[in-house]
Amino acid sequence: MSSQPSGEFSDLLIIGGGPAGMFAAFYGGMRKASVKLIESMPQLGGQVAALYPEKYIYDIAGFPKITGQELINNLNEQIKLFNPDIRLEEKVLHIEKKEERHFVVTTDKDVHHARALIITAGVGAFEPRRLEVEGAAQYEKSNLHYFVSDLSKFQGRRVLISGGGDSAVDWALMLEPIAEQVTLVHRRDKFRAHEHSVEKLLASSVQVITPTEIAELHGEDRIERVTLAHCKTGETQELEVDDVIVTFGFVSSLGPIAEWGLNIESNAIVVDSRMESSIPGIFAAGDITTYPGKLDLIAVGFGEAPTAVNNAKVYIDPEAKLSPGHSSNMKI
Numbered sequence: 001m002s003s004q005p006s007g008e009f010s011d012l013l014i015i016g017g018g019p020a021g022m023f024a025a026f027y028g029g030m031r032k033a034s035v036k037l038i039e040s041m042p043q044l045g046g047q048v049a050a051l052y053p054e055k056y057i058y059d060i061a062g063f064p065k066i067t068g069q070e071l072i073n074n075l076n077e078q079i080k081l082f083n084p085d086i087r088l089e090e091k092v093l094h095i096e097k098k099e100e101r102h103f104v105v106t107t108d109k110d111v112h113h114a115r116a117l118i119i120t121a122g123v124g125a126f127e128p129r130r131l132e133v134e135g136a137a138q139y140e141k142s143n144l145h146y147f148v149s150d151l152s153k154f155q156g157r158r159v160l161i162s163g164g165g166d167s168a169v170d171w172a173l174m175l176e177p178i179a180e181q182v183t184l185v186h187r188r189d190k191f192r193a194h195e196h197s198v199e200k201l202l203a204s205s206v207q208v209i210t211p212t213e214i215a216e217l218h219g220e221d222r223i224e225r226v227t228l229a230h231c232k233t234g235e236t237q238e239l240e241v242d243d244v245i246v247t248f249g250f251v252s253s254l255g256p257i258a259e260w261g262l263n264i265e266s267n268a269i270v271v272d273s274r275m276e277s278s279i280p281g282i283f284a285a286g287d288i289t290t291y292p293g294k295l296d297l298i299a300v301g302f303g304e305a306p307t308a309v310n311n312a313k314v315y316i317d318p319e320a321k322l323s324p325g326h327s328s329n330m331k332i
């Protein structure tokens, strides 16, 4: 992906790299706009990549079924056609309209300039609920994982999973045939995961330890050993591990978006039929938007993104055509 110097103007700056933002980035390229996409997570894909990459989705037009990760991989492939500037692990904190066709976007890392904005921030910047154990943050770059996107990384390794929901149980079952040893700890005796999955778990070779939680992490650059504590008796035991996966869910909030001076209703940006917000030049698409009859579905975001991009194109250049023409007639 290309990377513009931060002082340079982008035609379109897209805030949020979920499915709606990714498709908007592709579409911006199709309209020959220079595109910058900013995403707070270390990966593109929004809720789909973070929350249900291995689940099948059945309501994407043209795909009888597709896993979340396959859908995001396909979107990544589609985006690459136009080489947008993608900034990951960068959270947008503030936006300001200087004048028509000049927006200043301030993130936790940089300041960006753009002619129009498209907000595709879903349910807000979201991040994993973190393990609250001393020193945990230092292992996030090595072997403390909040996201699992590639099962093969755990081949032949000793993996400790912490959590009691579907993700914890599903990851344990998926890693069982791949990893050398899978241990699952949960602070309650009962799991919140589907009954059927829990039955499979208990019949598997996964070592299940409850009601127990991670009390301490040990190791220089990587976690090598974990102290587990029984939640009722306080009794501790040590476990040698190669990887720790924590699945305590995700927290998201509109956060700074609520302070950007936009018309917000029920935690969403009110848009008109052009997908334009209450501030001319700021458009939105996907779950972050609201209007009468709005549905929070990927297919709906895929429809809203081209509407936002094409209208943003006309906002930037009032002489431009609204209609993009048909991609099947284009030489891409």
Ligand SMILES: Cc1cc2nc3c(=O)[nH]c(=O)nc-3n(C[C@H](O)[C@H](O)[C@H](O)COP(=O)(O)OP(=O)(O)OC[C@H]3O[C@@H](n4cnc5c(N)ncnc54)[C@H](O)[C@@H]3O)c2cc1C
Residues within 6 Å of the ligand: 015, 016, 017, 018, 019, 020, 021, 038, 039, 040, 041, 045, 046, 047, 048, 051, 052, 056, 057, 058, 059, 090, 091, 092, 093, 120, 121, 122, 123, 124, 125, 126, 256, 285, 286, 287, 288, 296, 297, 298, 299, 301
């Ligand atoms: C378990 C589950 C199953 C689902 N199954 C289906 C299904 O089968 N079919 C279907 O159609 N829909 C399904 N959905 C809903 C679907 O995932 C959402 O409608 C879709 O992800 C919305 O896409 P989006 O791009 O609008 O937002 P998101 O996917 O929420 O992406 C928004 C992105 O913006 C980023 N962001 C937000 N604020 C900032 C900021 N300030 N700075 C930088 N980045 C920011 C976020 O980190 C996030 O990555 C499901 C949802 C869940 C939770």
